[in-house]
Amino acid sequence: TNFWASVPQGPPDPILGVSEAFAKDQSSNKINVGVGAYRDENGKPYVLESVSKAEDILHQKRSNKEYLPITGEADFVKLASELAYGKDCKALQDGRIAVSQSISGTGALRIATGFLSMFYSGPRVVYLPNPTWGNHIPVVEQTGMRVARYRYFDKKTVGLDFDGMKEDIKAAEQGSIILLHACAQNPTGIDPTQDQWKELCEITKAKKHLVLFDMAYQGFASGDIIRDAFAVRYFVEQGHQILLAQSFAKNLGLYGERIGTFSMVCTNKEEKDRIQSQVKRVIRPLYSSPPLHGAQLVATILGSPELYEQWLGEVKKMADRIIAMRERLYDLLVEFKTPGEWGHIKSQIGMFSFTGLTPEQVDALKDHAHVYMTRDGRISMAGLNEGNIQYFAESVSKAVK
Numbered sequence: 288t289n290f291w292a293s294v295p296q297g298p299p300d301p302i303l304g305v306s307e308a309f310a311k312d313q314s315s316n317k318i319n320v321g322v323g324a325y326r327d328e329n330g331k332p333y334v335l336e337s338v339s340k341a342e343d344i345l346h347q348k349r350s351n352k353e354y355l356p357i358t359g360e361a362d363f364v365k366l367a368s369e370l371a372y373g374k375d376c377k378a379l380q381d382g383r384i385a386v387s388q389s390i391s392g393t394g395a396l397r398i399a400t401g402f403l404s405m406f407y408s409g410p411r412v413v414y415l416p417n418p419t420w421g422n423h424i425p426v427v428e429q430t431g432m433r434v435a436r437y438r439y440f441d442k443k444t445v446g447l448d449f450d451g452m453k454e455d456i457k458a459a460e461q462g463s464i465i466l467l468h469a470c471a472q473n474p475t476g477i478d479p480t481q482d483q484w485k486e487l488c489e490i491t492k493a494k495k496h497l498v499l500f501d502m503a504y505q506g507f508a509s510g511d512i513i514r515d516a517f518a519v520r521y522f523v524e525q526g527h528q529i530l531l532a533q534s535f536a537k538n539l540g541l542y543g544e545r546i547g548t549f550s551m552v553c554t555n556k557e558e559k560d561r562i563q564s565q566v567k568r569v570i571r572p573l574y575s576s577p578p579l580h581g582a583q584l585v586a587t588i589l590g591s592p593e594l595y596e597q598w599l600g601e602v603k604k605m606a607d608r609i610i611a612m613r614e615r616l617y618d619l620l621v622e623f624k625t626p627g628e629w630g631h632i633k634s635q636i637g638m639f640s641f642t643g644l645t646p647e648q649v650d651a652l653k654d655h656a657h658v659y660m661t662r663d664g665r666i667s668m669a670g671l672n673e674g675n676i677q678y679f680a681e682s683v684s685k686a687v688k
């Protein structure tokens with residue numbers, strides 16, 4: 288017998304599939320703006336100087352390779368939550384936030400949905416923005432929860448559909464779970480303003496919704512880690528019992544180290560202890576305990592005033608290079624008299640720009656110009672640099688004409 292004859296071929300991953308196609312392309316002009324990973328001014332993957340220094344320190348220490356506790360490395364967990372919530376966060380000082388190390392942001396989200404599917408007594412539905420990062424959908428559905436959507440993107444203005452967003456969140460059944468991108472929304476690059484966040488905070492509170500923040504880009508949106516944490520910190524200040532998925536993939540360039548945290552703000556310390564005991568029961572059968580190295584790296588950087596300062600500078604440098612590429616791309620598209628309005632490229636923030644290119648134009652760019660992006664027209668701004676931006680803009684211009 289063949290046990291697997293009836294297993295169908297799965298579809299390629301819409302994002303990672305782009306990189307696979309790119310790798311096969313032999314052209315020397317080829318450009319990959321598909322994957323959301325930072326590239327330096329030469330188009331190369333970038334290891335932060337602060338990370339290299341932390342690697343040296345760890346190498347000297349030659350610490351052992353014992354298992355970490357289920358909830359991860361204690362120093363890391365403490366420093367990471369201070370970064371997200373702020374050292375002066377009352378809930379943090381009260382010791383009522385349950386924090387665990389996670390397998391980067393994805394792992395944190397999966398712990399969240401695992402926990403919710405076991406313990407949440409409200410509606411078993413997670414509201415995601417439309418559009419959102421594609422992986423949110425299976426992360427929710429694989430734990431038996433249902434996905435619903437709230438409006439987010441306004442095609443006409445290529446901006447935020449704030450009225451639609453509010454309407455949908457208000458119309459959701461009381462106590463629904465609302466996922467919010469904390470900053471640098473993927474894929475649109477469009478975030479609510481601080482005033483809009485305040486309104487969202489009130490609306491979700493009035494509806495007794497449970498808010499799950501996904502913070503994969505702290506520091507990447509504005510270059511300032513405090514500014515980018517505004518929404519998370521504000522909601523907590525206002526008494527929301529948020530859940531938070533935090534990733535260090537982008538802001539520390541630690542993609543492959545798979546390092547992040549999952550946390551839940553509780554009402555008191557006793558509750559936190561209960562919650563944490565159950566979070567452990569979610570994690571244990573998934574992977575027992577998290578990996579060591581990334582946690583040690585992040586703890587070394589965040590725990591050293593000197594490396595921390597250096598890192599802040601490096602985050603800002605990455606964010607600034609992306610912002611410079613936005614300006615440059617806009618100028619070139621205008622210079623090439625590209626039909627349409629391209630101002631959104633400059634106003635969008637974070638890693639991505641949602642260009643408005645159609646799937647057909649995306650296909651044409653791949654087939655005729657060796658330019659690779661996801662079919663929703665999202666481009667990773669970090670894939671552009673002085674060496675390729677002229678060719679990129681020219682190719683886009685041609686595809687649109």
Ligand code: PMP
Pocket residue numbers: 323390391392393394420468473501503534535536542547
């Ligand atoms: N959330 C969003 C919105 C993302 O864009 C990403 C990365 N593409 C993640 C979560 C998770 O990334 P990671 O698991 O690498 O931290």
